[in-house]
Amino acid sequence: MVARLPGETDFSRMTVHRIRLLGDPVLYSRCESITKPRSAAVRVIVDDLRETLRDWQSRFGGGRGIAAPQIGAPVRIVYVEMDRPWVLINPEIVEVGTEDFTVWDDCFSFPNLLVRVQRAYHIRVRYQDAKGDTHEVDLEGDRAELLQHEIDHLDGVLAVDRPHGPQPFCLREEWNRLYTSVDRYGPPEPRADIEHPIESLL
Helix, strand or coil: CCCCCCCCCCCCCCCCCCCCCCCCCHHCCCCCCCCCCCHHHHHHHHHHHHHHHHHHHHHHHCEEEEEHHHCCEECCEEEEEEEEEEEEEEEEEEEEECCCEEEEEEECCCEEEEEEEECEEEEEEEEEEECCCCCEEEECCCCHHHHHHHHHCCCCCHHHHHHCCCCCCHHHHHHHCCCCCHHCEEEEECCCCCCCCCHHCC
């Protein structure tokens, strides 16, 4: 039997999980680090993240990434599908560029709401893969924004905790009426506080 990591979900019994919604306490918890990336329990969680993301994609036609707490597992794992499937264990932002941009952010955990947030345009992320090997990767634009969103989940932070600018909340139906996809991302602009770039985004 697969040993369970901290959390209330029995990962040995199901693959597609209910997405935890805004208000669920697990979304506000700082997640535990993974000490054994190659363990069976980690493999099961990764498989469940993949199946849950693909189920969402098949039903709603979108979605690029999902974090473990969104399926009820308060551990530091992110699963992303962009050019390829990508597993990030214990990801952390280790370097931030000097430009920010605004993003109308959405989330599986509040699917009918968009929030204008400010994100770093360029970041460097350190993480472990499923074999336990450590990597660093530079990301910019929408990819950088996605990883900041997912890593926030691991720290119990949601996009609704980072509203930026006037009228930062918009229901999806209204957003679709007022905007188009080109309005999703603003242009990169120099950050006002570049002395402590990482701290200014926390």
